[in-house]
Each structure stands twice: as structure tokens, then as C-alpha cells.
Amino acid sequence: MRYLIKNGSIIDPARRVATVGNVLIENGKVSRVMDLADLSTAQEPLGKDLEVINARGAVIAPGFIDLHTHLREPGEEHKETIATGTAAAARGGFTTVCAMPNTRPPHDRVAVVRQVLETARAEGSVRVEPIGAITLGRAGKNLTEMAELVEAGCIAFSDDGSPVSDPAVMRNALAYAAMLGVPIMSHCEDLTLSRGWAMHEGAISTRLGLPGYPAAAEEVQIARDIALAEMTGAHIHICHVSTAGGVALVRAAKERGVRVTAEATPHHLTLTDRWVLGSLGEPVAPREPPAPPTRGKRKRKHEPELGLPAWLVPTRLPPYDTSTRVSPPLRSDEDVDALIEGLRDGTIDAIATDHAPHSHVDKECEYGLAAPGISGLETALGLVLTLVHRGEMDLVNLIAKLTEGPASVISRTPATLRPGSNADIVVFDPDYSWVVDRQKFVSKGLNTPVHGQRLKGQVMLTMTRGKIAFRRGNFGVSTGMLQQLSKLPGILNDEGES
Amino acid sequence: MSTTLASSPNSTVATQPQANYRRHVLDLDDFSRDEIGEILETTASMKEVLNRPIKQVPALRGKTVVNMFFEDSTRTRISFELAARALSANVVTMSARGSSVEKGESLLDTMRTLQALGADIIVMRHRESGAPYLVAQHFLGSVLNAGDGRHAHPTQALLDLFTIQERLGRIEGLKVVIVGDIVHSRVARSNLWGLTTMGAHVTLCAPTTLLGPAAFWTATWPKVTITTDLDECVRDADVIMTLRLQKERQESGLLPSLREYSRFFGVNAARVACAAPHCLVMHPGPMNEGVEITPDVATSAQSVIETQVTNGVAVRMALLYRLAEH
Numbered sequence A: 001m002r003y004l005i006k007n008g009s010i011i012d013p014a015r016r017v018a019t020v021g022n023v024l025i026e027n028g029k030v031s032r033v034m035d036l037a038d039l040s041t042a043q044e045p046l047g048k049d050l051e052v053i054n055a056r057g058a059v060i061a062p063g064f065i066d067l068h069t070h071l072r073e074p075g076e077e078h079k080e081t082i083a084t085g086t087a088a089a090a091r092g093g094f095t096t097v098c099a100m101p102n103t104r105p106p107h108d109r110v111a112v113v114r115q116v117l118e119t120a121r122a123e124g125s126v127r128v129e130p131i132g133a134i135t136l137g138r139a140g141k142n143l144t145e146m147a148e149l150v151e152a153g154c155i156a157f158s159d160d161g162s163p164v165s166d167p168a169v170m171r172n173a174l175a176y177a178a179m180l181g182v183p184i185m186s187h188c189e190d191l192t193l194s195r196g197w198a199m200h201e202g203a204i205s206t207r208l209g210l211p212g213y214p215a216a217a218e219e220v221q222i223a224r225d226i227a228l229a230e231m232t233g234a235h236i237h238i239c240h241v242s243t244a245g246g247v248a249l250v251r252a253a254k255e256r257g258v259r260v261t262a263e264a265t266p267h268h269l270t271l272t273d274r275w276v277l278g279s280l281g282e283p284v285a286p287r288e289p290p291a292p293p294t295r296g297k298r299k300r301k302h303e304p305e306l307g308l309p310a311w312l313v314p315t316r317l318p319p320y321d322t323s324t325r326v327s328p329p330l331r332s333d334e335d336v337d338a339l340i341e342g343l344r345d346g347t348i349d350a351i352a353t354d355h356a357p358h359s360h361v362d363k364e365c366e367y368g369l370a371a372p373g374i375s376g377l378e379t380a381l382g383l384v385l386t387l388v389h390r391g392e393m394d395l396v397n398l399i400a401k402l403t404e405g406p407a408s409v410i411s412r413t414p415a416t417l418r419p420g421s422n423a424d425i426v427v428f429d430p431d432y433s434w435v436v437d438r439q440k441f442v443s444k445g446l447n448t449p450v451h452g453q454r455l456k457g458q459v460m461l462t463m464t465r466g467k468i469a470f471r472r473g474n475f476g477v478s479t480g481m482l483q484q485l486s487k488l489p490g491i492l493n494d495e496g497e498s
Numbered sequence B: 001m002s003t004t005l006a007s008s009p010n011s012t013v014a015t016q017p018q019a020n021y022r023r024h025v026l027d028l029d030d031f032s033r034d035e036i037g038e039i040l041e042t043t044a045s046m047k048e049v050l051n052r053p054i055k056q057v058p059a060l061r062g063k064t065v066v067n068m069f070f071e072d073s074t075r076t077r078i079s080f081e082l083a084a085r086a087l088s089a090n091v092v093t094m095s096a097r098g099s100s101v102e103k104g105e106s107l108l109d110t111m112r113t114l115q116a117l118g119a120d121i122i123v124m125r126h127r128e129s130g131a132p133y134l135v136a137q138h139f140l141g142s143v144l145n146a147g148d149g150r151h152a153h154p155t156q157a158l159l160d161l162f163t164i165q166e167r168l169g170r171i172e173g174l175k176v177v178i179v180g181d182i183v184h185s186r187v188a189r190s191n192l193w194g195l196t197t198m199g200a201h202v203t204l205c206a207p208t209t210l211l212g213p214a215a216f217w218t219a220t221w222p223k224v225t226i227t228t229d230l231d232e233c234v235r236d237a238d239v240i241m242t243l244r245l246q247k248e249r250q251e252s253g254l255l256p257s258l259r260e261y262s263r264f265f266g267v268n269a270a271r272v273a274c275a276a277p278h279c280l281v282m283h284p285g286p287m288n289e290g291v292e293i294t295p296d297v298a299t300s301a302q303s304v305i306e307t308q309v310t311n312g313v314a315v316r317m318a319l320l321y322r323l324a325e326h
Helices: A036-041 A082-091 A110-123 A146-152 A167-180 A203-208 A215-232 A244-256 A266-270 A274-280 A333-345 A380-389 A395-402 A404-410 A479-486 B002-006 B033-050 B074-086 B107-116 B131-138 B154-168 B186-197 B214-218 B258-265 B269-274 B305-324
Strands: A002-012 A017-026 A029-035 A050-054 A059-062 A064-069 A094-099 A127-130 A184-186 A236-238 A260-264 A425-435 A454-464 A467-471 B064-069 B090-095 B121-126 B142-148 B175-179 B201-205 B225-227 B239-242 B280-282
Touching: A002 A029, A002 A395, A002 A425, A017 A036, A059 A395, A064 A082, A064 A380, A064 A404, A082 A094, A082 A110, A082 A454, A082 A467, A094 A425, A094 A454, A110 A127, A110 A146, A146 A167, A167 A184, A167 A215, A184 A215, A203 A274, A203 B214, A215 A236, A215 A244, A244 A260, A244 A333, A260 A333, A260 A404, A266 A333, A266 A380, A333 A395, A380 A395, A380 A425, A380 A454, A395 A404, B033 B074, B033 B154, B033 B186, B033 B305, B064 B074, B064 B107, B074 B090, B074 B121, B074 B142, B074 B305, B107 B121, B107 B131, B121 B131, B121 B305, B131 B142, B142 B154, B142 B305, B154 B186, B154 B239, B154 B280, B154 B305, B175 B186, B186 B201, B214 B225, B280 B305
Parallel strands: A002 A050, A002 A059, A064 A094, A094 A127, A184 A236, A236 A260, B064 B090, B064 B121, B121 B142, B175 B201, B175 B239, B201 B225, B239 B280
Antiparallel strands: A002 A017, A017 A029, A059 A425, A425 A454, A454 A467
């Protein structure tokens, strides 16, 4: 099957391209990219096996890469499987997900990694890149057989969730990974400073009487890991930076020339510890996005405005809602501002979801006992686009943080629409207004604090290696075609707009 | 009762206060000055009941009150039991040590079982902050918080307010010093809400390891004074409220020694002498005599510690009565 995605805004940060045009996909590869200048001269491709997808008003970009995904398989299939997790990824516009090793058993031996890759090939909707464990059993003591794991396909190493506390072990891991040319992805948390934590330490934890996770617990570990990376010459990647101090440490290290990269999550970029306070908080004036420019006469498909207060309203949650419990915790307003600044100035290389699905049982309990984590793949784009709609980030730079940025961290998958590259493509409508309904998630993890919130921006189509991995409703089908198809019963199965 | 509550518009929202209508008592943060005043008046009537030869009225006859205690507490549990009995309610107490997770049954499963058994009011003590909010979102009856983690202990704060008003005739304008393990104290937090709503000037005093940054407190309670100097802040105080210091605080490294704590933060006769002559000395109990308070002060004429315990029953009767009214 060949596809022609027509009339979209093509944004390809790796090639510094942003233009309106068409993308032709043949044999699983991008075969031609035609901008407006091309269109006037070149003949449009035709053929019976060619499907034309009308992407007018939408953005065509390289498929997103998630550096930080918990797929839970093997071992915790009640929370997520490779099949459901990658389906959720496709729905979120991701064509590659890097699978964190904290499965049961963990990715600490070749057999497990092979099994993950085989399952991903057989059942996965998108590409899965496994991350190996740094230490056996993620216990922080003996290094895994990292060389063999790289041979088996691991693109990085991490003991995410169980940070390597012993600095000597971390030093050896970094030195060994440097030899193999892969990064160490570090979940930076000093476990003695964060012991017993339930949420970010600050005025709100004080009011709610919840044990705090101070910002310094992250910062001291980032400082340590940067020092060790500097000493060993290794590439350290700082996972889910959540504090202003962490951003400053990474920025200073980059200026010194340390091989450090960093990621931030959509929830840390947009939500704060005020979400734990929920309805006990002062009603906040919703930060409305500026009105979208009216373009053309075509009526856009939006969900009806229900008269709800829009734009991420924390007071809609009850207090102590466990969907807000995540590691690292949602931080203060100042931290969020620093993260956005870090994203803008290049200190933060990538947006990563830290998609952490959990079952109902793990979350329907006392706040401090709830499993930390947010199911993030299906809301990632909508959340980070709030930064664009508020004017805090430009769209091209934002897409770079979802494509070129993460690709450069794992120096593996090219993320571009250059002709000849794999057709890993996302088409999204940045102005599509929708309300998050976790019951419609395809991920098994329904744990999200933004259930019921209105977001702007939604994925319409995701293509991996030239195959459609996800398509929203009948996106891109021309009206004439629709009329013909609608006469055939059962063909049009509109799954509804989530 | 549960059927009428189930059909109420408030049945899924635990925390929204409504005029003349309160389904749960979870903290004092949503109580107005008038409402606290009303409760203190009802408490006075209840105290009168407790002084009768037959200490019982039929106000809660036919209602079932379940004490759901996930944390050991003899005093509060007995106080609630006596309060419910004095109102002629059916009372049962369920004690479960440890968290619901360790026990294998979830908190909500436990609640649903009690609901199916006919509980109208759940009185709940739990070691995790916020646990009563979870139960209140799902329980069709009323939840009365008997202490959750470090977060809130509204009945303790109300009995403290009642005791102060009873002894000093007013609360507004009084200088109240709360001294001790502030950061871990639900009593301090609920008293902050109650006292500031009633117009008292509150000072928090503790070593920095048991207090945290001042800004963390003033963000929520802007008028509160924060200090580490007990000698300075007890001067002219109308009330000194001292908190229990758990011995684990020293073991976990928050204090060098109990001896040093007692010297700089213990309430003793010399410090009480600097306060106003009518100054009340209060303690929520149980006391560590010789640590946060000296034995002579605890039994002195200015101590109202036993009165607090007596008033606790009356305050809890007042709250049970108000919840059952609806």
C-alpha cells in the first residue's frame, strides 16, 4: 500500500523544515516530500494502490519517540502488556517507545530482552527499544552483562525506580557503558532524603500533613551522577527532571561540556503539587488559551463546548486523589517554570512520558500507600501542546523535543521525514479540542489526574514503517469516498473521539 | 439515614461545605466562625447532659455508629464510645492494627462491609493522612475524622476551643502558643484552622527539625507566628498548648537527645510564670512527663488537661448529634 498524506503542515525539525505540502509513502519508506513549490510543477502520484489522506489543517511530523515507557510485560500484565502499551503509544503519536527494565523479571539478562523484542514484533503496534537493567535484579550491586545486552538490542541502561545508591557501582556502570557507547539513564533520587515520601515537600504537603519528597533529594543525586559522568567521560541521561535546581545543574554541566542529556515529562511540565490539594484549593482562574486564529471557512470538528471551565483545573479533583501521586512528585509553580525554560533553551533535550500504568487496586487506597505513576502516553501531546497554546513554546521546538531530541539521546532511530527514511509518521491537529476520558484509554492504566480536563491538540494518524498503526475515526478520508463507503454497512466504524 | 443521604446532591463530593448541611467532619478548614460557635453552644448543652444523674439522651436511638480505628488509641476511642452511648446510639468498635494494605483488605472494602452491616456514622482513625477523604467519597453515611496521619484531628481542636472559651470566656484576641512536634502533629494543624478562624493569635514553636521552613506554614496560615525561642514566645501567652513528643523522633535523628529537647522546648514552671497569670496549660495527651512538660506543671492549677478529656466527650456528642440530624 502507498499513501499520500496531502496538504498538511510538514514539520521536520531534524531538517529544519516547516512547510505546507504532501508526503508520499511507498514500501514502508518516505519516498517524496513535496512542498508548495514542488506541487506547482510536479505531477501528483496516482495509482489504484494509493490511498490519499487529506491532512488539511493538521501537522505532519516524524513519529514521536518516548525515552521512558513502562510496558509492564513480563510479570505485571494486569497493569499493561506490550500489545496494549504500544497501542496506547500509537494513539499518542509515538512510533518508538523505550521500554524501562523494571518488569518481573527485569531486563537484566538476554533471554528477557529477546522475549520482549519477540513479543513486540508479534503484538506491538509500534517499535519497542528495550532498556537494560544496570544491575542484576535492579538491586544496585552487580552489573548486568551489559555488552551482551547491547548485542541483544538494549539501547541504554537504567535501574529506573530503584536508583543506584552506591556511587562506586554507578561509577563502574558509567565507565562500562561508555565503552559500549550507550547512555546510562538515571532516576535521580537520594532514597534517604525521600524516605517515606507521599508528595513534593512544600507548603501544600505541610497543609495536607503528607510526608515530603524534597527537591534536594533529586538535586543531590543529579549532582553526583554528573560528577561521575564527568570523571568517566560517559553519557549520563537524567530521567524526568522535576526541579528548578535539577535544571540548573544540567545546564551548568552542559556548559562545561559534560556528556549529559535530560528529559522532562508532560505532567511535570504542566501540573503542580496544587493538584494534590484538589478541591481544597482556592479556585484558580483557568489559564485560557488564546483564541485560535480563524482559518478559512471550513468548519472544524470539535467536541461541543460544554460550558465547563477549561484548561487544566486542579480544583476539579477531590483532595488526596491518588492519580496525582507520581515519582518524582508534581512540584511547585517555580519548578514548572524552570522546566519550561530548560525545554526552551535546550537544557532539556526530550519530552518523555514516564508512562506508568497501574491497576485500580494499586491506586484506590490511601494516598501515601498508592503506587506512584501516571498513565501518560495518550495525553502527552494534548498536555504539552498547552505550552504552545499559552505561547510559552513554539510548535517546531516542541516537536523537536518529541522527535529529534530523544533520537539524539539514544543515537539510534532516525526521526525525520527525509526521503528514504522509515515512514514513522504522526499526523496531529494542534487545535482539536477534546475532553480526556480515561474509560476510552487503550492502555490498561486508567491512572491519570487529567481525566475530565479539556485539552487542545490530538493525534489523528500514526504510521509505523509505512503501516497505519492508529487512525482516529475516518481521518483524512475524502468526502466523496466517505459517501461511497457509507453505503456499505459496517465499513465505517467510527470509534468516536476520545 | 443512608437512603436520604444517598439521594442528596452532595453524595459524591466529600468536602463541599453547604449552609446548614454537613455530611462529614473531616477537618476544620471548611468550618465558618458561626458554625464553630454553634458547635461550642451545642457542646455546652451536651456537657450539661453529662452532669445529670442519668447521663443519656435518646438523640441517636436506632442509629449505628462504627468506630473504625486503624491506629491504636485508647483515649479517643473510649471518648467516642461514651459520646455515642450517651446519645443512645448503637456503637461498635473495629480495631485493626496496621494499614489496610498489610491486612490484605482494602480500606474501601472494609468500609463497604461496615456499610452493608448498617453503619450510619463512621468514626475513623487512620495513620495515613487523607484516608477519611477516600472513605467519605464512597460511604453513603457520614464520616467523622478521629485523626488521620499528620493531617487533622478536628474533634481535638474543637474540644481545645471549647475548653479555652469555657475557662477564659473568649477565644478572639488570645495569644496561643503551640509548642512541640509541630510537623508531625494533626492536633497542631486542626488547631491552626480552628484558632485562626476564631480570631486567636497563634504562635508555633519547635526546633527547626520538627517545624520545617516558616514559609510552608504561612502560605496556608498567613497570620501565624513561627519561632524557635520558647522563652521569648511564652511571654504574656494566654494559652500554652504543648504537644506529645514521640520517642521515635530522637531515634530517627530529628533530635540530638530528649534531655536537650526538654531543656529548650519543655514547658516548665519558670516558663509558665512568664506567661499571663491566667494562662492555661493544655496537652492533648498522652503526656511524656519530664520531656515536653514537667510533672508539676501538668498537675498545677493552670493545667486544664483533665478538663480537656472531660470536654472531649461533650464535643464528640455535639458532632455526632449534628451529623445525625440530617
